[in-house]
Amino acid sequence: xxxxxxxxxxxxxxxxxxxxxxxxxLIHVGFCVYEVGASRRKNIQHTLMKNTMLIPLVTITFYxxxxxxxxxxxxxxxxxxxxxxxxxxxxxxxLMGTHMGGSVTVQTESLTADDTIFWARINGVFWAAxxxxxxxxxxxxxxxxxxxxxxxxxxxxxxLVGSVTWxxxxxxxxxxxxxxxxxxxxHDAYASSVVHGIAxxxxxxxxxxxxxxxxxxxxxxxxxxxxxxxxxxxxVGLFLIYTGFWGFYAACNIPIIDFTGAVLGVEGEAYxxxxxxxxxxxxxxxxxxxxxxxxxxGLLAGYVVSKGDPFWSYSGGLAGVITASSGxxxxxxxxxxxxxxxxxxIAYKMHYWVERKFKLDDAVGAxxxxxxxxxxxxxxAGFMLWGYPSNxxxxxxxxxxxxxxxxxxxxxxxxxxxxMLFFWVLGFLPCYVLSKILDGMGWLRVPREIELAGLDxxxxxxxxxxxxxxxxxxxxxxxxxxxxxx
Amino acid sequence: xxxxxxxxxxxxxxxxxxxxxxxxxxxxxVGVLVWLGWHCWQIKSENKEYxxxxxxxxxxxxxxxxxxxxxxxxxxxx
Numbered sequence: 428x429x430x431x432x433x434x435x436x437x438x439x440x441x442x443x444x445x446x447x448x449x450x451x452x453l454i455h456v457g458f459c460v461y462e463v464g465a466s467r468r469k470n471i472q473h474t475l476m477k478n479t480m481l482i483p484l485v486t487i488t489f490y491x492x493x494x495x496x497x498x499x500x501x502x503x504x505x506x507x508x509x510x511x512x513x514x515x516x517x518x519x520x521x522l523m524g525t526h527m528g529g530s531v532t533v534q535t536e537s538l539t540a541d542d543t544i545f546w547a548r549i550n551g552v553f554w555a556a557x558x559x560x561x562x563x564x565x566x567x568x569x570x571x572x573x574x575x576x577x578x579x580x581x582x583x584x585x586x587l588v589g590s591v592t593w594x595x596x597x598x599x600x601x602x603x604x605x606x607x608x609x610x611x612x613x614h615d616a617y618a619s620s621v622v623h624g625i626a627x628x629x630x631x632x633x634x635x636x637x638x639x640x641x642x643x644x645x646x647x648x649x650x651x652x653x654x655x656x657x658x659x660x661x662x663v664g665l666f667l668i669y670t671g672f673w674g675f676y677a678a679c680n681i682p683i684i685d686f687t688g689a690v691l692g693v694e695g696e697a698y699x700x701x702x703x704x705x706x707x708x709x710x711x712x713x714x715x716x717x718x719x720x721x722x723x724x725g726l727l728a729g730y731v732v733s734k735g736d737p738f739w740s741y742s743g744g745l746a747g748v749i750t751a752s753s754g755x756x757x758x759x760x761x762x763x764x765x766x767x768x769x770x771x772x773i774a775y776k777m778h779y780w781v782e783r784k785f786k787l788d789d790a791v792g793a794x795x796x797x798x799x800x801x802x803x804x805x806x807x808a809g810f811m812l813w814g815y816p817s818n819x820x821x822x823x824x825x826x827x828x829x830x831x832x833x834x835x836x837x838x839x840x841x842x843x844x845x846x847m848l849f850f851w852v853l854g855f856l857p858c859y860v861l862s863k864i865l866d867g868m869g870w871l872r873v874p875r876e877i878e879l880a881g882l883d884x885x886x887x888x889x890x891x892x893x894x895x896x897x898x899x900x901x902x903x904x905x906x907x908x909x910x911x912x913x
Numbered sequence: 914x915x916x917x918x919x920x921x922x923x924x925x926x927x928x929x930x931x932x933x934x935x936x937x938x939x940x941x942x943v944g945v946l947v948w949l950g951w952h953c954w955q956i957k958s959e960n961k962e963y964x965x966x967x968x969x970x971x972x973x974x975x976x977x978x979x980x981x982x983x984x985x986x987x988x989x990x991x
Contacts, residue, residue, distance in 0.1 A: 484948070484951075484952075487944065487947075487948050488948065490944075491941065491944065491945060491948070518937075518941045518944070519937040519938050519940075519941050520937070521928060521929040521934065521937065523937075524929060524931045524937075525929065525930050525931045526928055526929050526930065527924055527925075527927035527928060527930055528925075528927075528928075529924075529925060529926045529927045529928040530926065530928045531928055531929075543928075577959060577963075578955070578959055579952070579955055579956040579959050579960075582952065582955065583952065870956065870960075873963060874963055874967055876966075876967055876970050876975050876978070877963055877966055877967065879975065879978075879979060880966075880970065880975065880978035880979055884966075884978060885962070885963075885965070885966030885969065885970075885978075886962055886966070902979070905979055906976070906979055909975050909976065909979055
């Protein structure tokens with residue numbers, strides 16, 4: 428890179444994404460802390476290691492094929508029946524390693540000299556930003572299934588979700604040229620459905636096959652509240668997730684681009700701005716307003732609907748941000764706050780209704796906080812942003828309306844279809860089928876005796892060896908279950 | 914010679930600067946085998962762990978395991 432301004436923009440962008448990656452690491456720290464707090468003492472270390480080992484497995488598989496999926500599938504199969512060429516994203520590319528941007532000796536097709544310079548600097552940090560979304564999407568499932576899933580099953584499921592299904596949904600609906608964006612006018616700027624909806628649907632698919640924890644439901648079907656070992660840890664974990672969410676929001680933006688000259692192609696003009704992933708303008712300032720206002724709306728609603736329960740108040744903050752995320756690039760901050768409140772109320776009510784009606788044991792409310800809130804937020808954005816151009820590509824190919832420039836407009840039908848596709852088709856269905864297969868092989872759920880004794884008991888040992896053990900009502904229930912009663 | 918970098922004097926013309934450029938395909942193959950092999954090892958290891966624990970619980974009685982939940986060492990002494 429020899430041009431001063433271009434070099435500065437590329438290296439600033441490289442540094443920007445690097446910072447977001449470090450911040451997003453806190454999301455995973457938060458998930459681990461929160462799950463450790465939510466699980467019972469007999470299961471703590473198993474819970475921790477299950478979620479920790481997601482990191483290397485999703486990372487290496489995202490390197491092997493996840494990154495390529497994002498660039499190969501955006502228009503497949505609805506606009507183009509062949510996959511796009513993405514020579515910088517295949518794992519054998521020189522650009523998937525330390526590279527100075529000069530000649531590419533192994534492969535040169537489809538790569539201009541400028542492309543090579545760009546990807547040599549951006550590939551690793553852009554890959555990592557998407558990878559951290561992969562961890563998050565996969566990790567959302569982790570909390571729902573604690574205390575009875577085998578680690579082996581979980582680690583296979585997270586590869587499917589983290590390195591295949593979520594990144595396929597991102598290619599289709601969270602990409603500047605994705606077919607859902609161009610045909611449906613789909614808009615989900617900060618991933619209400621793209622990350623959270625699909626993760627919630629995936630968790631639901633696994634939970635239906637996995638079944639509830641022993642003792643979660645009484646013989647008459649009444650749900651029991653299984654006490655968390657450390658509510659304080661749970662809330663600190665959620666605080667850490669909030670913190671990492673800042674990085675997540677920033678990573679969803681492109682920090683600086685010549686919107687008029689480079690994006691719209693107007694010769695002789697330049698207008699530099701941040702954009703969202705669809706290359707439509709927004710700013711860090713705008714999303715900072717909306718992140719905090721939707722967090723606040725979620726906390727306020729969570730506190731009210733749960734009558735001050737710490738877990739649901741904190742979860743409300745998270746669900747609030749998730750609900751408003753679809754349109755947080757454009758909303759007014761007070762709109763973001765109100766939309767967050769609606770999402771939290773629905774997610775909370777849905778969680779307990781589904782638990783009672785379908786005997787679903789979602790240990791941390793992940794399906795509700797991520798799945799229902801994400802789904803609702805995407806649908807709301809379709810109404811709130813109805814008429815905005817969804818992207819920067821013209822052609823009058825939008826199914827549900829185009830603007831005067833021929834660009835598909837954001838609309839309620841497109842966003843509803845997108846929410847359905849991500850939650851049910853790419854989320855629920857693949858995980859339900861995979862869980863069925865794993866269950867059939869005996870790989871899904873730990874044996875009953877192991878679950879009753881605790882997943883740490885035979886292997887890791889006590890997490891708090893210097894602290895006395897105090898039985899709760901759940902220990903009595905376990906004893907009854909061991910005797911075949913209860 | 915493990916790399917094609919002999920000098921930093923013409924950095925603008927440099928491409929890949931990791932050692933042994935040109936062996937990307939074999940590296941990917943090895944990486945994929947490590948990934949799949951790890952799953953195989955983990956599945957086998959975890960299932961054996963549960964089998965051993967079940968055998969032990971059958972010997973000492975599940976009640977004892979329940980009384981010693983989370984306390985591996987003392988349970989194993991019984």
